[in-house]
Amino acid sequence: MKQKIKDLIIRAAKSAFDKGSLPSNKFSDVELEEPKAEAHGDYSTNIAMVMASTQKMAPRKIAEAILTHLDDPDNILENTRIAGPGFINFFLKGASWLPVLSKVHEEESKFGACDLGRGKKIQVEFVSANPTGPLHVGHGRGAAVGDSLARILSFCGYDVTKEYYVNDSGRQIKTLGLSVFLRYKECWKEDIEFPEECYQGEYIRDIAKQVKEEKGKDLLGKDQEEAILYCARFASSKILGGIKKDLDSFGVKFDNWYSEQTLYDSGKVDSVIDNFKEKRIIYRKDGALWFKTSDFGDEKDRVVKRSNGLTTYFASDIAYHQDKFDRGFDEVVDIWGADHHGYIPRIAASIEASGFDKDRFKVTLIQLVNLLRDGVPVAMSTRSGTFDTLQEVIGEVDKDAARFIFLTRHHESPLDFDLELAKKKTNDNPVYYVQYVHARISSILRKAEKEKGIKDVTRDEKALLMLKEPEDIRLMKNMSRFPEVVVNCARFMEPHRLTFYLMGLASSFHTYYNKHKVLTDDIVLTQGRLYLVLAVQKVIKNGLFLLGVSAPEKM
RNA sequence: GCCCUCGUAGCUCAGUGGAUAGAGCGCUGGAUUCCUAAUCCAGGUGCCGCAAGUUCGAUCCUUGCCGGGGGCACCA
Numbered sequence: 001m002k003q004k005i006k007d008l009i010i011r012a013a014k015s016a017f018d019k020g021s022l023p024s025n026k027f028s029d030v031e032l033e034e035p036k037a038e039a040h041g042d043y044s045t046n047i048a049m050v051m052a053s054t055q056k057m058a059p060r061k062i063a064e065a066i067l068t069h070l071d072d073p074d075n076i077l078e079n080t081r082i083a084g085p086g087f088i089n090f091f092l093k094g095a096s097w098l099p100v101l102s103k104v105h106e107e108e109s110k111f112g113a114c115d116l117g118r119g120k121k122i123q124v125e126f127v128s129a130n131p132t133g134p135l136h137v138g139h140g141r142g143a144a145v146g147d148s149l150a151r152i153l154s155f156c157g158y159d160v161t162k163e164y165y166v167n168d169s170g171r172q173i174k175t176l177g178l179s180v181f182l183r184y185k186e187c188w189k190e191d192i193e194f195p196e197e198c199y200q201g202e203y204i205r206d207i208a209k210q211v212k213e214e215k216g217k218d219l220l221g222k223d224q225e226e227a228i229l230y231c232a233r234f235a236s237s238k239i240l241g242g243i244k245k246d247l248d249s250f251g252v253k254f255d256n257w258y259s260e261q262t263l264y265d266s267g268k269v270d271s272v273i274d275n276f277k278e279k280r281i282i283y284r285k286d287g288a289l290w291f292k293t294s295d296f297g298d299e300k301d302r303v304v305k306r307s308n309g310l311t312t313y314f315a316s317d318i319a320y321h322q323d324k325f326d327r328g329f330d331e332v333v334d335i336w337g338a339d340h341h342g343y344i345p346r347i348a349a350s351i352e353a354s355g356f357d358k359d360r361f362k363v364t365l366i367q368l369v370n371l372l373r374d375g376v377p378v379a380m381s382t383r384s385g386t387f388d389t390l391q392e393v394i395g396e397v398d399k400d401a402a403r404f405i406f407l408t409r410h411h412e413s414p415l416d417f418d419l420e421l422a423k424k425k426t427n428d429n430p431v432y433y434v435q436y437v438h439a440r441i442s443s444i445l446r447k448a449e450k451e452k453g454i455k456d457v458t459r460d461e462k463a464l465l466m467l468k469e470p471e472d473i474r475l476m477k478n479m480s481r482f483p484e485v486v487v488n489c490a491r492f493m494e495p496h497r498l499t500f501y502l503m504g505l506a507s508s509f510h511t512y513y514n515k516h517k518v519l520t521d522d523i524v525l526t527q528g529r530l531y532l533v534l535a536v537q538k539v540i541k542n543g544l545f546l547l548g549v550s551a552p553e554k555m
Numbered sequence: 556g557c558c559c560u561c562g563u564a565g566c567u568c569a570g571u572g573g574a575u576a577g578a579g580c581g582c583u584g585g586a587u588u589c590c591u592a593a594u595c596c597a598g599g600u601g602c603c604g605c606a607a608g609u610u611c612g613a614u615c616c617u618u619g620c621c622g623g624g625g626g627c628a629c630c631a
Contacts (some may be wrong), residue, residue, distance in 0.1 A: 015598065023585075033571090033573090035573095035574080036570095036571090036575095036576080036577075037574075038577070039575095040574070044574090046572090046573065049573080049612080050611095052611065053611080059611075061590095077571085078625040083574070084573080084574040085573080085574075085612075087573075087574065096604090121611055130631075167631080170631080171630080171631075172630090172631060196604095238609080286629075287629085288629050289629095289630090299557080299558075299627085300627095302629095303628085303629045304629095305629085306629040307629060308629080309607075310629090311629085312629075312630085312631090313631060338559090338624095338625065339624085339625060339626065339627075340626085341558090341559060341560080341626065342558075342625090342626045342627060343626090344559095365559095365560090367560085367561095367624090367625090368624085368625085375566095379581090398589095408567095408568080408569090409567095409568070409569090410568090410569080412560070412561085413560095413568080414624075415560085416567070418567095419578095424593090425593050428579080428580065428627095429593080430579075432593050433579095433593075433594090436591080436593055436594075439591075439593090440590080440591060440594085441590095441593055443590065444590050444591095445590095446590095447590050448590080452588090480624080496569085499570095500570090500578085502568060503578080503579085504578085507578090510594055510595065511594095511595065511596090513590080513591095513594070513595080513597080514586085514587095514594065514596080515596095517589070517590065518590060519589095519590050520590095554591090555591075555593065
């Protein structure tokens with residue numbers, strides 16, 4: 001529809017030039033927008049104002065010239081108007097919105113899909129929490145955003161791989177092992193000192209008990225290093241299992257779990273360092289190895305190998321990101337907590353140094369989540385009984401509600417997550433507002449079959465002509481925006497746009513529902529409205545799917 | 556100190572180089588003999604943090620300032 005009108009405008013401008021009404025044939029790109037105020041039409045363009053300087057004419061004069069040469073072969077325009085400083089407003093005939101209904105019905109679950117990605121391989125890496133403790137709410141937000149983004153990208157023609165990077169190597173894993181080992185010794189009534197840097201959570205004791213059941217007293221007699229290593233491996237695999245389970249119940253599935261340790265085992269980390277040494281972008285200073293990230297736009301150089309001989313996490317991250325491109329991904333998206341933002345320039349530097357275009361690498365930052373209960377912050381203490389793990393939250397709050405709420409903010413704004421609000425099944429809680437549309441329409445369809453004997457909702461030209469109320473048209477107009485919203489979500493990596501769109505569509509529907517009855521004695525009208533309402537249901541369903549939220553038949 | 560980010564209605568937040576800047580909540584009143592009231596309708600509010608610049612036009616872009624948050628390790 002939009003393109004159609006753009007074409008009309010271009011043709012009009014050309015013909016205005018041919019007939020001598022416009023002095024120049026330099027036309028700028030037509031920008032067509034949907035005005036906020038309905039009084040400003042269905043579409044509006046600022047082209048006359050933009051062209052004012054090249055045409056050397058007053059904007060309103062240009063607008064007049066274009067309008068007098070405007071031809072409307074398909075007869076879709078009700079009216080056109082010049083307004084304000086030189087806007088051209090287009091008012092469409094109600095019937096020109098009807099094609100969107102057939103489109104929705106034909107394309108069904110594909111309505112809104114597109115080929116923006118052209119099959120490009122894209123990797124979305126998200127959550128990637130260290131396997132040293134359970135996921136907390138913040139990870140939940142990352143999971144919701146990442147998973148939704150992956151769904152949207154895939155809907156937009158990308159070949160998407162969802163990956164979780166497991167930091168199963170390095171110091172914190174050793175700390176985890178030590179923590180568990182100490183708690184294990186405690187189980188055997190040994191006196192221990194539990195250092196502050198060890199993991200304080202209650203879950204460490206649980207894991208220690210499991211070690212005890214599995215190994216009995218064996219570890220007490222063993223070499224301490226070996227025992228700690230055993231505990232570390234045992235604990236991280238247990239915790240990772242828990243993380244997988246939590247994500248599963250949150251509706252998030254990864255295609256790939258990538259282990260950091262394998263980067264060391266395969267020698268990838270060493271070979272990257274050697275390679276950079278050959279390129280003379282790694283040098284030695286004070287006994288450590290430094291990567292000259294400042295040559296690639298970072299503010300200062302970074303250490304990849306410490307003077308004690310141990311590599312830093314940065315070293316494995318360089319190898320990891322190089323590996324992503326080596327695996328053939330055209331684009332790589334990382335979703336990180338906002339506290340990592342200072343890390344972006346050095347990773348970008350490493351990608352460039354590895355010989356890849358750093359524009360193929362994008363980072364989306366997720367801001368903090370503040371967990372509240374009735375407006376009061378929930379204490380995030382390290383003691384037991386805290387309420388900040390993802391598991392506890394989705395134990396109390398519906399998974400759909402949690403996912404939806406995580407997507408009601410721009411991901412770079414901090415988010416307040418109120419547990420009591422999330423549980424409320426009212427208007428305060430936008431999830432149900434949207435899901436309710438789906439359930440209500442299901443209910444209408446059930447009733448249509450039961451009471452009117454209507455089994456199939458079919459397209460009927462006569463019935464379509466009955467859809468001429470302003471509310472009918474508003475719904476169709478709203479649905480026709482869906483594909484564009486999805487594309488913009490993908491383009492800007494902002495799934496929350498979809499959330500807001502769905503709330504708007506839901507609002508239009510609820511208004512409609514209260515004003516007009518779908519099932520009437522007039523069978524033709526009923527057919528038309530069923531056709532309309534079923535289309536709304538399909539769009540809502542597609543939208544909810546892209547958010548990872550279910551579309552219930554009943555509520 | 557340097558870097559990033561945010562500052563929009565009483566609250567929580569969307570939004571855009573355009574016309575009269577929006578939504579939900581909260582508050583008040585109303586709607587159901589009829590498809591689910593988890594719904595709808597009506598009622599009002601803004602120096603869009605401040606100042607300058609770019610522009611036909613800035614809340615949006617640029618710069619500076621003020622205020623909140625975050626980041627600046629041979630930590631992860």
